[in-house]
Amino acid sequence: MKTVLMITQKFPPFNGVGVLRVTKFVKYIQDFGWRPVVLTCKLQENHLDAVDEKMLDGVPEDLSIHRVNAPSLYDVYRLVGGRAKQGSFSLSKNSLASLIRSLFVPDQYVAWYFTGVRKAREIFQVENIDAIYSTSPRETPHLIGRTLHLKYKCPWIADFRDPWIEKQHRPKRIQPLEQFEKYLEKIVLRDADGILAAWPGIVRSFEPAVEEKSQVLTNGFDEEDFRGLKPHVFPKFTFLYAGSLFKELSPLPMFEALDVLLQTRPKLRQKIQLVLLGRQDAFVRDTIKKYELEYCVDKIPQIPHRECLEYMLGADVLTFSVPDKQWIPSKIFEYLRAGRPILAIADQDSDAVQIIARVNPDLCFASRDPGHIARYMSNLVRNRGVSDCEIQNNRRLWAFERRHLAKQLAHTLDALVSQV
Template sequence: MKRVLLITYYWPPSGGSGVQRWLKYARYLPASGWQPVIYTPLNPEAPATDESLLSDVPPEAEILKRPITEPYQWYKKVTGRKESVNVGFIRSERDGPESRAELFSRWVRGNFFIPDARCLWIRPSVRYLRSYLSQNPADAIISTGPPHSMHRIAQKLAHKTGLPWLADFRDPWTGIDFYDDLLLTPPADHLHHRMERAVLSKADVVTTVSPHISRELYRKGARRVEVIPNGYDPADFSGLEDSRKPDSNTFTLLHSGSLVPSRNPHSLWAALSRLCDTLPGFRESLRIRLVGSVDGSVRQSVEKAGLSRQCEVVPYLPHQEALREVFSSDVLLLLINQTANAEGFLSGKVFEYLAAGRPVLCIGPKKGDAAALLRETEAGLTHDFDDQDGIFITLKEWFAAWQKQQPVTTPNLEAVQKYSRPFQAAQVAALLDRLPARND
């Protein structure tokens, strides 16, 4: 069996969306002849902990964990916070306005820790891995980001060892939605772009999750980009069919994952408020469940729309419990960030939505990659950010079908099945098989 070194910041027992993609690929790569060797921090600042994910680690995997030094301990001292910065700078209502110390810390993080707060791990990791590979040869390197320091480790290691390198972009680098929130000076912004171009131009192949991001990466200097979307693991859904409660008297709308300010669906709240006021029985039946980190601004919008009694915010759940929530819901909400890269937004949860077979209501650009996926799989509908009337009509129709216990959508199962993790892991293995030897 050939060996591939996977450099990733997120690995079980860390939880959250950043873990899923390569944990699942690593699980199924041995079936295609590749043994994963995982290099990951011993003491990461994980957004959540999910011990249940450890069961997905394949027995063939070799795990290398090394200590990492991160600036978050200093951040906590300066700001007085007990936790680190949340992904996308999510703030809860209890946080209040951002303090001067927090703003200063964010400016320091953006301008002195480039490309991200894990940059202090680059040099010791290259030194350790170079020594490790001299005694334990591998056939290829994979890096996955963000954090993009993982790509910097792989870039230097590939140059020193001559091993072929696949760089995986789960999200953009300088095109990510919160890039402007880093408060970058012109020199720091220039350095980010220069590092990004170097990674894209040096990697033998770049993979990413959507066609839109693929085109963006080509424009920024990538030589070869392959789109391998996120997906779902059929094994995760075993036994979840029983989660559905056919006698339920609640019409449940569910969003799973982080809700940052740019993802706040103002038109949805307005449409739901109108339906509560005009449609008999809707207010009494409506239940909104937001599972994951929710920014305080989203909670305020829900309250302003008069939906507080219908809405419940559920903190982070282990992956299997979150999937159970998906299965027990009537409508699944896919909320796209209202940012410049909205058309390329294609998160991992949408594929688990598809596998659950529940109707998906997407609020985002109709020309985006998420909208195209829903059309291809016939799994739901997309409405533009400001299409309050369209959202109102769709939910009114779906509520009427729910009352009659009629299906709202009939997904195209053949189209959905090609997004399974085993199928995609085989695609990754095929890419690795075709990578040429390097001659740096």
């Protein structure tokens, strides 16, 4: 069995959507001839509200996990007198924190490049590493992966869950640092033996030479996560948004539509609710107040992953919002598995909507027009949603199962190693 060193800034018991991809690769890749060894950061104080021990369920019991110290923006922020607020967006919105954050390239955890490389060298001394896998965001793992690749001549795959330079929430930097970060992205893309992208739009942003060695390996769902779940029972007709919600995701039409619906059908005020499952920024909170929707919007903090899936299964409608036609949120694959109607605040020809349509063309309604969305909401409430979609016999859905995706990663690693 070959061995792959998997470098990721976050790993369970840290809970978060960004952790799922690498965790499921670790869980299943051993079935296809690859033993994973994980290099990651120790949990920081500001992460303690996002711990879910059950995220380790299914991970090989003998998995070798190496955790290193990772001084971060939070440490610098506290040193200069700031107060980091756990579990919120307030830190990044604070002017002092934003200034400090802009000075760290490529991210506020860049200090773990040094502790990570040092630990990785120890790993290479005791393990026969056949390949390296690094994942972002955050991007520091790619810098660690590149350094190890050049030193040990070991095949290396860089996995991008989101774009780098073009990603949402990238801090504004002074010009020299901006150019330096672009240089870092350039050398990572140039030197990696293979590039993985979680959605096609990432690959489209690459230069032709990089695109040739890139492949799309989407996110997905793990069927084992759904076993034994009981759908959450909501007291009202429920529209559910799972995940962080902030201004850059362009969610305004969803709230405008809800306002239109309740203005035209006031009797629904006590019968429907919008559940926001995760974190929201100030824009979302202010928008809820602007339209006086506090009475029908239920904001629930981050919860364990399996509980989140039970909320999905119990909701009448699942909703998401994307800022452009290319971005594909990872939640849509678990939405598809949940089999509930999907409301997309998106263009009809967006990549996310097209993926859903290929699995089940009748499952999703997409629009950015508040009036159209309000009418769709009204029809769903009147008809009490729709019946669940067929799960077991939908081959297109099962192409996104996590074990199948791990098999594809293993085949990619096999191909790279065979070229050495």
